[in-house]
Amino acid sequence: MAKKKSDIRYTKDHEWVALDGDIATVGITDHAQEQLGDVVHVELPDMDRTVSANEACAVVESVKAASDIYAPLAGIVVEINETIVEDPAIVNSDAEGEGWFFRLELDDVAAFEELMDEEAYEEYLETL
Amino acid sequence: MDQSLKTIPLDAWHRKFGARMVPFAGYAMPVQYDFTDAMADRCRGGVLAEHLHCRGQAALFDVSHMGQAMLVGPGAAAALERLVPGDILGLKPGRQRYTLLTNGTGGIIDDLMVAKLAEDRLFLVVNASRKDVDFAHIAAALPAGIVLRPLPDRALLALQGPAAAEIVASALPFMGVAEIEISGIRCLVSRSGYTGEDGFEISVPADDAEALADRLLQHAAVVPAGLGARDSLRLEAGLCLYGNDIDETTTPIEAGLTWTIGKRRKTTWDFPGGSAIRDQLDNGAPRLRVGIKPDGRAPARSSTEIVDAGTITSGGFSPTLNAPIAMGYVRRELAEDGAALTLMVRGKALPATVVPMPFVPHRYAR
Numbered sequence: 001m002a003k004k005k006s007d008i009r010y011t012k013d014h015e016w017v018a019l020d021g022d023i024a025t026v027g028i029t030d031h032a033q034e035q036l037g038d039v040v041h042v043e044l045p046d047m048d049r050t051v052s053a054n055e056a057c058a059v060v061e062s063v064k065a066a067s068d069i070y071a072p073l074a075g076i077v078v079e080i081n082e083t084i085v086e087d088p089a090i091v092n093s094d095a096e097g098e099g100w101f102f103r104l105e106l107d108d109v110a111a112f113e114e115l116m117d118e119e120a121y122e123e124y125l126e127t128l
Numbered sequence: 129m130d131q132s133l134k135t136i137p138l139d140a141w142h143r144k145f146g147a148r149m150v151p152f153a154g155y156a157m158p159v160q161y162d163f164t165d166a167m168a169d170r171c172r173g174g175v176l177a178e179h180l181h182c183r184g185q186a187a188l189f190d191v192s193h194m195g196q197a198m199l200v201g202p203g204a205a206a207a208l209e210r211l212v213p214g215d216i217l218g219l220k221p222g223r224q225r226y227t228l229l230t231n232g233t234g235g236i237i238d239d240l241m242v243a244k245l246a247e248d249r250l251f252l253v254v255n256a257s258r259k260d261v262d263f264a265h266i267a268a269a270l271p272a273g274i275v276l277r278p279l280p281d282r283a284l285l286a287l288q289g290p291a292a293a294e295i296v297a298s299a300l301p302f303m304g305v306a307e308i309e310i311s312g313i314r315c316l317v318s319r320s321g322y323t324g325e326d327g328f329e330i331s332v333p334a335d336d337a338e339a340l341a342d343r344l345l346q347h348a349a350v351v352p353a354g355l356g357a358r359d360s361l362r363l364e365a366g367l368c369l370y371g372n373d374i375d376e377t378t379t380p381i382e383a384g385l386t387w388t389i390g391k392r393r394k395t396t397w398d399f400p401g402g403s404a405i406r407d408q409l410d411n412g413a414p415r416l417r418v419g420i421k422p423d424g425r426a427p428a429r430s431s432t433e434i435v436d437a438g439t440i441t442s443g444g445f446s447p448t449l450n451a452p453i454a455m456g457y458v459r460r461e462l463a464e465d466g467a468a469l470t471l472m473v474r475g476k477a478l479p480a481t482v483v484p485m486p487f488v489p490h491r492y493a494r
Contacts, residue, residue: 037160037356038176040445041425041452059474061427063175063445064159064356066474 008096009115011072012124013054016096022109026072027100028060028091031125036062039091044080044102051075051104053111058101060091073111075104136192137283137334138341145352146173153256155193158354167351175356179447182323182361183488186289187353188344195259196282196331199250199266201274208242208250211269213380213399215390219244224305224318227388228380229262234401234408235376236383238262239368241329243305243318251305251316253284253329255370283337288327288361291349293493296328302492311343319493322358324365324486326493363453364446366419366485372430373417373441373455381408382457384417416463417441419485420454420471422478427452428471435470435477437462446487453487454480 009017014032018025033039041061051057051071058069080102084090091099106112116124133156143149145167147158163173171181181187199208205216214227221244229237238258243251254262259278267276287296298308300319308317313336321327332340344350359369368374374383379401386409393399397406415438422428422443432440434456443454458469467482 038174040176041427043426059426061445063179063360063447066427066429 009072009112009117010121010124011070011115013070013072015069015072017072017112017115019106019109019112022106023078024073024075024104024106024112025100026069026102026104028069028095029121030095033092033095033099036060036064036067038063039088042084042088042091042101044082044085045077047077047080049077051077060088069101071104072115073104073106074108075106077102078105079103134193136190137337138190138192141338141341142190142352147352147354150355152355153193155256157193158190158352160354160356161352163351167345170348171351175354175360176447178351178353178357179360181351182289182325182353182357183448184289185349185351186287186291186295186327186347187323187357188341188350189286189288189353189355189358190283190341191286191329191358192283192334192337193256194284195252195254195256195262196279196284197252197254197263197266198277198279199252199270199274200248200277201270202248203271204248204250204274205244207270207274208266209393209399211266211400212242213389213393213402213405214242215392216242216244216250218390218392221246222305224303224320228374228385229265230380230399230401230405231376232400234379234381234404236370236374236378236380237265237376239370239374239385241318241320245305245307245316251331253331257371279331281334282331283334285330285332285337285341285344286321286323286327287330287344287350288321288323288325289349290326290491291347292325292327295344295347295350296330298328300328302326302494310340313340313343315340322365322367323361324367324488324490324492325361326491360444360447363442363444363455364448364486364488365490366455366487368417369442378417378457379405379408379413381405382413382415382417412460414460415457416460417455417457418463419483419487420456420469420480421483422452422454422471422473422480424478425452426473426478428454428473428478428480432456433472434458434480435472437469440471448488455485458482
């Protein structure tokens with residue numbers, strides 16, 4: 001990602017969110033992909049779907065288990081990353097870059113600031 | 129990790145190689161590895177890579193959580209036959225057989241390996257989650273003079289894969305058993321496994337386990353592999369997992385394990401549940417275990433509903449086929465290759481087809 005880490009926020013469900021204007025790019029953290037193990041299948045939300053914060057809207061399947069991916073913030077799905085559907089291993093190899101899941105046009109850009117920053121996420125990981 | 133978990137003899141050895149330890153049947157067990165140093169040059173680590181390494185070269189599994197026991201005394205084989213449908217009397221010394229402990233209604237208490245070391249000496253390997261139940265059940269059925277001696281101080285390693293034969297350098301046939309030396313360590317070895325590959329299961333005193341594991345890893349073809357790969361390998365091989373695919377409510381006929389009933393035993397039916405099992409063999413079981421191929425790439429996991437037909441009992445992703453595979457029970461009428469099924473995966477109907485098993489051909493040394 002071209003963005004600095006400081007422009008990125010995190011959720012307790014181990015998603016990362018990068019903001020550009022009112023468009024948020026969402027993926028799973030490196031910690032999450034490590035815990036999941038080899039990703040073999042991804043299901044992405046439909047385009048133009050309206051999602052509320054914390055709504056399950058994508059699925060990532062590893063060899064071990066299926067996990068829901070939640071919308072970190074409310075918005076509309078404006079782009080999905082078909083590349084990871086064709087080659088799910090990208091989620092393991094570049095979780096916080098090319099392995100992004102979807103982009104949301106946010107209802108409320110200010111809500112982004114309420115998510116954890118990198119330092120807070122690192123602290124959160126320590127508690128797990 | 130939970131302090132009450134039991135540890136296997138090689139606990140520290142696995143951690144040294146980057147094992148991720150998880151609770152399984154009361155033990156801390158390696159589920160997969162994040163390999164470091166020398167091992168990382170051989171294999172990336174993780175379930176997928178460990179699985180493929182086993183199919184391509186050789187993998188070393190630690191299954192020391194499983195229950196090992198000796199059944200010793202004059203008439204040991206006859207005594208065990210009262211509990212299982214297998215032909216144990218007819219088993220030749222130096223041979224091993226897969227069999228089942230059945231209950232009075234024909235359900236399966238456990239599946240196990242029985243090796244005949246000598247006429248009055250049987251070596252048993254049972255599932256970790258069932259060993260207490262099994263050992264109590266067997267001990268309670270023994271006449272005077274025959275004893276069941278659990279072997280908690282032995283480790284069990286499985287070396288599996290096409291490179292296993294030249295490493296162990298044994299002329300054992302498939303399902304043969306012998307006491308042999310591997311790298312100078314005395315082991316009780318059978319040519320068998322749970323992956324569909326050629327390979328060996330090696331019982332060794334716990335004190336010798338680390339030396340044996342180290343010596344096996346001196347061969348560049350070998351990497352340790354965890355329970356994750358063991359599960360995906362056995363699923364590809366179409367082998368049952370106790371607690372998922374078979375349990376006290378499933379019969380050998382339903383499970384497709386009719387072949388484990390000895391020919392002589394089918395004339396006498398003198399084992400627990402014999403009449404119920406005979407009735408199913410004669411009149412057909414209401415449901416049967418089948419292989420299932422979901423369309424697309426989404427795995428259908430255990431407990432997935434098969435609409436108006438049954439339930440998935442094991443399901444996941446096949447690294448060899450790069451596609452989802454599953455097994456489960458369906459109504460007898462649907463247990464035919466090519467039958468169309470509908471799976472409910474996360475509330476969505478997913479088409480699937482009944483297919484023959486194994487999903488990946490066995491490569492046993494016949």
